[in-house]
Amino acid sequence: MVRTQIQLTEVQHRELTRYSRRLGISLSEAIRRCVNTQLEHDRTSPAREDRVRAALAVCGKYRDIHGEARVALEHDRFLEDAYSRS
Numbered sequence: 001m002v003r004t005q006i007q008l009t010e011v012q013h014r015e016l017t018r019y020s021r022r023l024g025i026s027l028s029e030a031i032r033r034c035v036n037t038q039l040e041h042d043r044t045s046p047a048r049e050d051r052v053r054a055a056l057a058v059c060g061k062y063r064d065i066h067g068e069a070r071v072a073l074e075h076d077r078f079l080e081d082a083y084s085r086s
Contacts, residue, residue: 006031 008016020030046054071078 016027016030016034020027023030025033
C-alpha cells in the first residue's frame with residue numbers, strides 16, 4: 001500500500017467515522033471503500049457523450065398512434081385536462 005495524506009472537511013470526517021464504526025472497519029478502510037466505489041462507478045458508467053448520443057438516437061423514432069398531440073405547444077391545456085379527469 002501507498003501511504004498518503006488527505007484533508008477532509010469536518011462533515012466528511014464525521015460521516016466517514018460514523019460509516020466506519022457502523023461497519024466495524026478502520027477509517028482508512030472506509031476511505032478506500034468509498035474511493036473504490038467511485039472509481040468503479042466511473043469505469044462502468046457511460047460517458048456523457050455516449051448518453052447524449054443514445055438519447056439523440058431515439059429522438060423522433062416513436063410516434064403517437066393517434067397522431068401528433070402538440071404537447072409542446074399546448075402543454076398547459078393537456079395538463080389541465082389530465083388533472084380534471086383524476
